[in-house]
Amino acid sequence: MIRGYSLEQDLRLLINNPKYSDIEILCEDEKKLHGCRAILAARSEVFDRLLYNGMKESYDNQISFPKINSAGMEIILEYIYTGSIKEESLTKDNAIEAFYAADYFQLSDLQDFITKTVKNTNLVKNYSPELLSKITEKTPLAEDNIFLNLLVETVAIMSLNNIEFGRLSITGLKCLLSITHEKEMHFVTPEYEVFRYSAILAAKQVSNDAYKTLKKLLPTLEQVENSIKVGNKFITDRQKVAKELEPLVKFIDFRRIKSQILADFIEPLEIVSNEIIFNFYRYVALSNNLNLTCGSKLIIENNGKIVHAPNGCDHQNVRAKIVLESNDIFEWDVIIEKVSGCAWVGVCASENLNYETFAGIQPTGWVLGSNGYCNNFSKAVKYCLPFGDGTIITVHLDMNKRTCTFTINGTKYPEVSAWNNLPSKLYPVVSLNYPGRFRIQPHQKN
Incomplete structure (x- = not known):
């Protein structure tokens, strides 16, 4: 190769070349x-501070x-010497290491290049579970890190059933569940x-016997729907499996699992805490018992799920009879379905609640209005844009x-501050008045 023709090509001759070097770099794997x-x-600047600080390293x-x-x-070294990286230099085996090294040496342009290369090549398509596992095994990244979110978003749209056990580590799964949650x-x-997937992966960390047993005891949804039954539910090292599973369980919403599946397949395993199982059954019981009580002019229909205000009805309140308490999220x-002059949705305390008067002017009513304001005891706080007919509001x-x-x-x-x-x-x-019409139901998750 003729020298002097390309600066980049000439500088590539210096990369990891002992002939033109005056310092050895010892890495984690003891390679020099x-x-x-x-x-x-x-x-x-990081190298500058390390190599020219007047200390021993100098x-x-x-x-x-x-x-x-x-x-x-x-x-x-390739980036420092040439200012660029050949796309083929990045592989599934070094992309994560390179990203963390770029972060350490404060080379933000290199981090951006790595992220874009992984996104625009087959790396993210073919190896996103492995890459997510690797990135979570290193020093934790901020949850707003673009590279981390790229991997999370990619794995999130993959069915876990299509990810072979061993491709996604338990730390990778925890990261995936926590961020998406x-x-x-x-x-x-x-x-x-x-x-x-979480339970079987947790069992895999404990023993091969526990892993094989849980694979048999937990059928896929397709198998459940085809009424495939399982046998003896005794699990070797049950307590150890439960302990491995515990950090993942808090990101799983058991309310989105059919109660029959939980009763037939999950509860008998005894690897999920009694508190979680109890809260699930409690939620189901409460969800099936909304039972409404309301002002004298309001009309309740459809087994207590729909309320509407007839002509001549001023603002009155409808309250569900279920009490929301304990350390839980509801x-x-x-x-x-039809907005009144202003429609209001929220919570109330039972003490001294007047059903004949708008809840937002009462000390025991906390409601969001279709005008975009939150009211309590006549104190109004701007919260969101106004909304109208057909609006679906979820209260958390x-x-x-x-x-x-x-x-x-x-x-x-x-949160309403x-x-x-x-x-x-x-x-x-x-709270509603004529011609308001509301439907109240348990939260319908996608």
Whole structure:
């Protein structure tokens, strides 16, 4: 090759070349690479601080990076020397190492390149479970990291049943579940299949016997629907499996699993806490018993699920009879089939609630109006844009924190800051006047 024709090609001759190097770079896997102090320092402030700080490293001919693998360091050297990376240099085996090394050396452009390359090649398509597993086994990244979210979003739209056990680690699965749960990201796998995959993967960490047993005892949804029964439900090392599963269970919404499946296949395994099982049955019982009580002029129809205000009816309240208490999270939907002058949705306490008067002017009523304002005791706080006929509102009541949040037509808003210390016992409530018509039902998740 003729030198002097291409600066990039000439500089490539220097990469990991002991002939032109004056320092050894010792990596995590004890492999030694070679570099030039001046070039490293000129291209990276981190290298500059390490190599020209007047301390021991300034005079030694070796520097160590015990947390950076040589595969990642080779990508760093290629980028530092040439200012670019050949796309084929990145593989499923070094992409994560390279990304973390780029983060360590504060090379944000290189991080962007790695993210784009993984996204635009077959790496994310073919190896996203493995890459997600690797990225979670390193130092945790912030949940808003673009590369991490790319991998999470990709795996989230893959059916877990199509990911062979061993491709996605238990730390990778925990990361996947926690981020999709927190951000309410689209997740294609049904909740029972999420539990099944989590339980079998947890068993795999314990023993091969536990893994094989759970694969037999937990059929797929398709097998459940075809009435395939399982045999003896005794699991070797049951308590150990439960302990491995515990960090994953908190991200699984058992309310999205059919009660018959939970009773027939999950509960008998005894790997999910009694508290979670009890809360599920309690939720089902409450969901099937909304039973409404209301003002004197309001009309309740359809077995207590629909309420409407006849002509001449001023604002009156409808309250569900179920009490919402304990350290739990409650959700229900209110569909505004016909809005009144202003429709109101929220919670109330039973003490001194006047059914004949708008809940938002009462001290025991906390409601969101179709005008976009939250009201309590006549104190109004702007919360969202106005909404009208056909609006679907989901109320999220967190009795752990005593706070309330609303989702309106699929958009979830933050907690109502003015309602930061709600009472320990609450009830669903709506306020409406003529010609208002509301449908109240348990939350219907996608």
